[in-house]
Amino acid sequence: MPTDAYPAIYPDPALFRSPLFEGIGRDELPVMLKCLQPIKVEHKKGEYIATSGERLRGIGVVVSGKAAVVRETAAGDRIVMTILEPGDLFGEIAAFAKEPRWPATVQAQEASTVLIIPRDRIVGQCANACSWHETLIRNMLRIVTEKALMLNQKVTYLTIKSMRGRISAFLLDHYNRQRTAIITLPMNRNEMADFLGVSRPSMSRELSRMKEEGLIDFHLSTFRILDLDDLKRYASSI
Secondary structure: OOEEEOOOOOOOHHHHHOHHHOOOOOOHHHHHHHHHOOEEEEEOOOOEEEOOOOEOOEEEEEEEOOEEEEEEOOOOOEEEEEEEOOOOEEOOOOOOOOOOEOOOEEEEOOOEEEEEEEHHHHHOOOOOOOOOHHHHHHHHHHHHHHHHHHHHHHHHHHHOOOHHHHHHHHHHHHHHHHOOOEEEOOOOHHHHHHHHOOOHHHHHHHHHHHHHOOOEEEEOOEEEEOOHHHHHHHHOOO
16 A cells, blocks of 8 residues: 655646546646645555544545445445545545544555545645635535435435335436436446445346346446336335
């Protein structure tokens, strides 16, 4: 798990796509990173990037690779909260608590590089009076709000009793987000099952039945919605 100061003069392309840096010009980003003083951390596949309950010292940004935010229930069941890809943030909801601690575990799904940005560098007074600081704080408020809405949506999935209903609601959300009947999910089947709180074998059987009934078609992580009205009907049945 090597760590090093991030070479701000050569920011990774993924950072330009990060919602945290939206509205920040390409010429401004290197200056911003120099001021933020993030630490670069590299992880191998399977390593823990952050562990639930540990003290949180900064906000993470995925630069390369992929990671999963997971929580374990009292019974030891593993639930995937979300999948992180280059440009995505983690830890932002708890970062500004009085005693910030990681609310969930973040595990590398493949070899990954992340930046850890000290929280006081984001909300603290900027000694250099950087013009981008207000933009950064505004972006952070928007991200925290959207993340809270996403977590609320996950709770909605878990209130749906039937597996078909959960799958339908999940696919509909991605349909509405991507605005196309052919959707690509940002997770594999194991991650999808964990996210929906169901077993992988049971979910696979239900997906096969939905395919046979003409509701959907799929290959790996790509799905085609064939019967939108029926998906809406199943998704609304709690």
